[in-house]
Amino acid sequence: RKEVEQDPGPFNVPEGATVAFNCTYSNSASQSFFWYRQDCRKEPKLLMSVYSSGNEDGRFTAQLNRASQYISLLIRDSKLSDSATYLCVVNERNFNKFYFGSGTKLNVKP
Amino acid sequence: ETGVTQTPRHLVMGMTNKKSLKCEQHLGHNAMYWYKQSAKKPLELMFVYNFKEQTENNSVPSRFSPECPNSSHLFLHLHTLQPEDSALYLCASSPGGAVEETQYFGPGTRLLVL
Numbered sequence A: 001r002k003e004v005e006q007d008p009g010p011f012n013v014p015e016g017a018t019v020a021f022n023c024t025y026s027n028s029a030s031q032s033f034f035w036y037r038q039d040c041r042k043e044p045k046l047l048m049s050v051y052s053s054g055n056e057d058g059r060f061t062a063q064l065n066r067a068s069q070y071i072s073l074l075i076r077d078s079k080l081s082d083s084a085t086y087l088c089v090v091n092e093r094n095f096n097k098f099y100f101g102s103g104t105k106l107n108v109k110p
Numbered sequence B: 001e002t003g004v005t006q007t008p009r010h011l012v013m014g015m016t017n018k019k020s021l022k023c024e025q026h027l028g029h030n031a032m033y034w035y036k037q038s039a040k041k042p043l044e045l046m047f048v049y050n051f052k053e054q055t056e057n058n059s060v061p062s063r064f065s066p067e068c069p070n071s072s073h074l075f076l077h078l079h080t081l082q083p084e085d086s087a088l089y090l091c092a093s094s095p096g097g098a099v100e101e102t103q104y105f106g107p108g109t110r111l112l113v114l
Helices: none
Strands: A004-006 A011-014 A019-025 A032-038 A044-050 A055-057 A060-065 A070-075 A084-092 A097-100 A104-109 B004-007 B010-013 B018-025 B031-037 B044-050 B053-057 B064-070 B073-079 B087-094 B109-113
Touching: A004 A084, A011 A019, A019 A084, A019 A104, A032 A060, A032 A070, A044 A055, A044 A060, A070 A084, A097 B044, B004 B087, B010 B018, B018 B031, B018 B087, B031 B064, B031 B073, B044 B064, B044 B073, B053 B064
Parallel strands: A011 A104, B010 B109
Antiparallel strands: A004 A019, A019 A070, A032 A044, A032 A084, A055 A060, A060 A070, A084 A097, A084 A104, B004 B018, B018 B073, B031 B044, B031 B087, B044 B053, B064 B073, B087 B109
């Protein structure tokens, strides 16, 4: 069983659309949660951390549901520049182990 | 951005060659990581160093040999690699010991083994 599972997509959406990604994790002892963004042939870059209370950063909203062991990312008013692969990352803090999902690809079309 | 740098950016090597990948971080972090990213696969954690001590070896074949001389530098020594080792090798660093461990990645070395 994979530690972190994501729908690979691609999600093809028009500009201005709202799109949501989910991610599930298997280890209930996981401590920290993140969304990273990876552009084609580039390194992953932190998009936002995910907190139990949910958090928002501009057009991006992240939610964590510990009981069901899933994390979500909502992108509102999609821009062409949002086209990328979004990686869900889970950390077992005590061991510095980060588990990455295989990513969800988003294509925002004009 | 120059927080985490990696050299070389691209590398082509034969199966009998020996080469080394270098990573340097300028963020004052204490933890450094090597990851492998193959096409269509999630990032695979290879090695973790905390305060220069190796704390994780994720069942990596011995043809990959890490070295961490100090908290700012991390090397990955390669020898007798196989074609299936061709991938993007990413280095990352994080503060080490913090409550929220955010990783920062270098640009990666794209390796092709012939």
